[in-house]
Amino acid sequence: MAAGGLSRSERKAAERVRRLREEQQRERLRQVSRILRKAAAERSAEEGRLLAESADLVTELQGRSRRREGLKRRQEEVCDDPEELRGKVRELASAVRNAKYLVVYTGAGISTAASIPDYRGPNGVWTLLQKGRSVSAADLSEAEPTLTHMSITRLHEQKLVQHVVSQNCDGLHLRSGLPRTAISELHGNMEYVRVFDVTERTALHRHQTGRTCHKCGTQLRDTIVHFGERGTLGQPLNWEAATEAASRADTILCLGSSLKVLKKYPRLWCMTKPPSRRPKLYIVNLQWTPKDDWAALKLHGKCDDVMRLLMAELGLEIPAYSRWQDPIFSLATPLRAGEEGSHSRKSLCRSREEAPPGDRGAPLSSAPILGGWFGRGCTKRTKRKKVT
Numbered sequence: 001m002a003a004g005g006l007s008r009s010e011r012k013a014a015e016r017v018r019r020l021r022e023e024q025q026r027e028r029l030r031q032v033s034r035i036l037r038k039a040a041a042e043r044s045a046e047e048g049r050l051l052a053e054s055a056d057l058v059t060e061l062q063g064r065s066r067r068r069e070g071l072k073r074r075q076e077e078v079c080d081d082p083e084e085l086r087g088k089v090r091e092l093a094s095a096v097r098n099a100k101y102l103v104v105y106t107g108a109g110i111s112t113a114a115s116i117p118d119y120r121g122p123n124g125v126w127t128l129l130q131k132g133r134s135v136s137a138a139d140l141s142e143a144e145p146t147l148t149h150m151s152i153t154r155l156h157e158q159k160l161v162q163h164v165v166s167q168n169c170d171g172l173h174l175r176s177g178l179p180r181t182a183i184s185e186l187h188g189n190m191e192y193v194r195v196f197d198v199t200e201r202t203a204l205h206r207h208q209t210g211r212t213c214h215k216c217g218t219q220l221r222d223t224i225v226h227f228g229e230r231g232t233l234g235q236p237l238n239w240e241a242a243t244e245a246a247s248r249a250d251t252i253l254c255l256g257s258s259l260k261v262l263k264k265y266p267r268l269w270c271m272t273k274p275p276s277r278r279p280k281l282y283i284v285n286l287q288w289t290p291k292d293d294w295a296a297l298k299l300h301g302k303c304d305d306v307m308r309l310l311m312a313e314l315g316l317e318i319p320a321y322s323r324w325q326d327p328i329f330s331l332a333t334p335l336r337a338g339e340e341g342s343h344s345r346k347s348l349c350r351s352r353e354e355a356p357p358g359d360r361g362a363p364l365s366s367a368p369i370l371g372g373w374f375g376r377g378c379t380k381r382t383k384r385k386k387v388t
Contacts, residue, residue, distance in 0.1 A: 032057045036065075077286035080300040086309060088299045092253075092282055093313035095296070096160055099251035104152055105268070106166045106173070109256020109285060110303045113146040114172060145176035145321045148255060151307040153177045154319055161253075163245035165268065167261060175328050176321065184242035186265075193331040211342055214333070243267045249279040256303045259289040323350045 006014070032054050035047045043051075051058055080088065096102060145153075153176045155161040165184045166173055173183050174193070211220045246252075246268045254262075262268060269291075270278045280296045283289055284306045292298050299306055311318050329350060335342070 028054060029057055029061070033061055036061055074288040078300045079286065079302075085299065085301050085306070088297060089306060089309040089313055091297055092299065092306075093310055095251055095280065095282060096155070096253075096310070096314065099160070101245075101248045102155075102161050102251045102253060103245045103249040103279070104155075104161050104164045105252060105254045105257060105259075105262060106148075106152075106164060106168060107255070107257025107259075107262075107285075108168060110146060110148040111143070111168055111170055111172055112256070113148070113302075113304050114143040114170070143170060143172065144323070145172045147304040147318060148307045149173060149176035149178075150319050150321055151311050151316075152255075154311070154316055156182055158316060160314075162248075163241060165242045165245065165262075167257060171328070174331070175326050177319075177325075177327060180236070181241070183236070184238035184245070185236040186239070186242065187237075189236045193328060193333060194335075209342075211335075211339055214336055239267075246270060246279075252279045252281050254281065254283045254285070254289070254291070255307075256285060257289070258285065258287060259283075259291045263290050326350070 031050065035043060035051060036058065038047075079085075149172050152161060152164060152173070156164070156178060163182055163184070164173060164178060165186060167187050169185070169187050169189055171189055171193075173185070174180065174189070209220050212218060213220055247270060249270075266272075281291060281294050282297050282299070283291060283295045284299045284301060284303055286300055286302065308318070326348075328348065
């Protein structure tokens with residue numbers, strides 16, 4: 001006899017009864033689910049009786065269905081009617097003019113026009129991975145600052161925007177001419193500034209690039225904050241400036257971000273302040289965000305479309321991007337002798353004539369490639385096959 005007073009055969013019998021009961025419950029759940037998928041007029045009297053006897057299961061299944069539909073609606077991209085969008089932009093322009101301290105939060109959505117995919121859109125990285133589809137990242141040497149990037153730079157020049165807090169690692173804010181002191185890149189950027197993607201050898205918890213500092217010889221590392229990591233570097237994360245800007249802000253404009261990550265940073269939302277003293281929130285995004293209910297205004301539109309209307313409403317010209325004026329070429333640290341072969345990513349060049357000999361024959365627009373900070377983030381979620 002066991003300590004519980006039941007013999008081995010009695011315990012086995014009790015286990016069989018438990019499993020049989022669970023299987024019966026699952027079968028009943030399947031039956032009720034099949035019946036609920038039918039129109040009410042198509043259900044037989046016996047099926048109606050089964051539903052009446054299974055009220056708890058009906059309630060549970062209907063609740064599941066509502067949650068699924070809610071999640072599906074949140075993932076859908078919604079566009080405001082053109083006239084409605086223009087009206088909202090006029091309201092946003094008034095808020096920008098009247099703001100005493102405006103901070104802009106940016107996400108992957110502002111770089112999609114540069115052929116850099118986002119994460120949670122219909123063709124986003126995580127969306128495709130959940131569907132079991134392969135993921136590739138655009139060649140960053142071909143990416144250029146978008147209309148939204150250039151508009152933000154002009155707004156900063158006009159002292160209408162005081163600080164930019166970005167989740168992006170593509171360096172396009174810097175390349176648009178925005179001063180480094182005006183940016184907090186919360187998820188990192190580059191080791192030094194380079195004219196190529198420095199992260200092809202780095203990954204989660206492995207950040208050394210294989211190159212060394214030209215002054216002290218220390219191993220260089222990228223500054224990317226991968227999913228599952230906690231950023232601790234002072235620069236380029238610049239958390240101190242981001243926190244100070246959020247505390248001083250009376251208006252926050254969120255562009256192209258799902259806010260599912262940013263919402264986890266209480267310091268950015270002044271949550272210690274009473275609601276009446278928190279910054280007014282304006283959101284531009286095609287999909288639902290967890291901050292929508294807090295927003296003074298939500299604009300459903302593409303970032304470039306909204307910013308084009310906004311700049312016109314403010315009477316400001318959007319500067320054109322020029323590779324010849326791209327700050328990255330003056331900020332970038334050149335490779336030292338012997339380091340030329342330390343990367344295989346295509347280098348960013350001002351023109352075809354300036355391209356390194358190995359790159360001159362390459363087409364200006366190449367096929368998508370895997371790797372780098374973006375590709376590593378993608379493959380992190382893919383299942384690896386065991387080698388036998």
